[in-house]
Amino acid sequence: MKATVSDIARSCGLSTATVDRVLNNRPGASAANRQRVMEAAKQVGYLPVADQVTLPSRPAHLEFLLPIGSNAFMRDLAGHIEDYAARLPLVASCRIHNLAGILRDIVEAGMRLVTLVSDVPAAPRAAYVGIDNRVAGRTVALLMGRFLGGRTGHLAMVVGSRSYRGHEEREMGFRSVLSEEFPNLTVSSAVEVNDEPDASYTETMKALHDEPELLGIYCVGAGHSGVAKAIREARPNRKPVFICHDLTKDTRGRLVDDLLDVVIDQNARLIAEQSVIRLLGSIASSAPYLTRKFIEPRLIFRENVPVQ
Template sequence: MKATVSDIARNCGLSTATVDRVLNNRPGASAANRQRVMEAAKQLGYLPVADQVTLPSRPANLEFFLPIGSNDFMHDLAKHIEDYASRLPLVASCRIHNLAGISPNALQTAVEKLSLRANGVGVIAVDHPRTRNILRDMVEAGIRLVTLVSDIPAAPRSAYVGIDNRVAGRTAALLMGRFLGGREGQLAMVVGSRSYRGHEEREMGFRSVLGEEFPNLTVSSAVEINDEPDASYAATMKALRNEPELLGIYCVGAGRSGIAKAIRETRPNRKPVFICHDLTRETRGYLVDDLADVVIDQNARLIAEQSVIQLLGSIASSAPYLTRKFIEPRLIFRENVPVQ
């Protein structure tokens, strides 16, 4: 038989009114009493659990702020969030805000439309002092926060959902070095935006492994394109002209289509090894057509599901932070492209 509010009150020595306030996330209970109530509720099996994360006792209102733009991965992520949330009884509502850019100003403008009913927010944003201040104000207003894809450790988020981006960059460098088999020469790097901590970490990891294990490979150009395909196309064309024997190209963020277009048009005698991130309809085609050699995928569906679960878990938990657990990236080659 399921435990009741009265059972929880007896277990932790508090009134049923206090227990009710805590379970329904209403003000009027101290931090210490919230801790006592949630511990008792967990012990008595009152709260539901998903993937070892305790969930809230009442449906929650969730909102996500994503810089979707023309980015296929962001489109897929938003679609998976909406689909998964719609199938969970403990999600009362789920709203996706499409940010008009990656600047803190774009986030501030969008946050002003945040519903007063919101219990939890998921966000992809740049790591900037103004961004951290916006997120801090949100959490101080009683909203739980989860960062997705690119972390902001100094923000008071309850969890980060995504891959270890530094490890992803190191993996890209290891693959690049192994593909090139000891050849000596130049590489090009196309960086989405170093304002994203995740992109900065990937670049750091990539350069670190090159220095440690492949000193025969040198990054001759590293262009920041702010995830604009036209900019990545121009940067790749320039790199291919300047280095006719360019050995490899690493795309740190978006802008993959510009690189693929440049490779198609120039048709170099020996195609450079092309490594990028995120399995989308577009990158599936690059693998099949032998334009891309490997895609390091962070799994949009899994990030979407975990972001919803982690938000629900943070709403149920009295602890400020949940246990950190990275999503494992997938290495996708032409021969193991999964069914869409």
């Protein structure tokens, strides 16, 4: 039998009116009483749970601020969020805003905040949903070294923007493994392109011209279309190992065509689902932060491209 407001009131020793205020997020209850009510609601099984995250008792209005721009992965992520949220009864509405910044102002206005894909630890966010980007960069370096099988030479990096913490962490992880395990490989070119395909094309063409025997290219952000175009046009004697992030329609095609060797995929669908669950969980929780839980990145090769 489903627990009731009266069950919660008996469990925490407070009035049903106080319990009702807390469950419906209305003013008039102290922080201590709010915590007592939420703990009691969990204990009696009143609150729903998904993936070990306690959810709110009433439908919530969710707002997501994503720096979408021309980033195909971000567009996919926004679509997955809208699709998943539309299927959850606990989501009263879900809106995606193509914006960046203003995080602290949002929290100070009384809203709960969850960061996606690239964390902002300085912001008072309740949770981060995404991969461990430093681990992702380390994984790329390990794959690059193994693919090249002990050869000595130069690599190029095409960095989206070091102002994104996620891109910075990927680069740090990549360089650290090269230094530790593959001193025979040297990064001779590392340029920021702000995820612009034209800029990544120009810089990749320059790198291929300057280094005719370039062994590998790591695209840290979303500029992989420019890198792919440059490799096609330059037609080097030996194609450099090409690794990038995020499985999209375009990167699927490049894997199948054998232009791209590996995609480190963040799994837009799973990040979308977890972001909705974590945002709902932050509303239900009295704690400022939820338990940290990274999304595991997927390694996508030509032979294991998932069915769309």
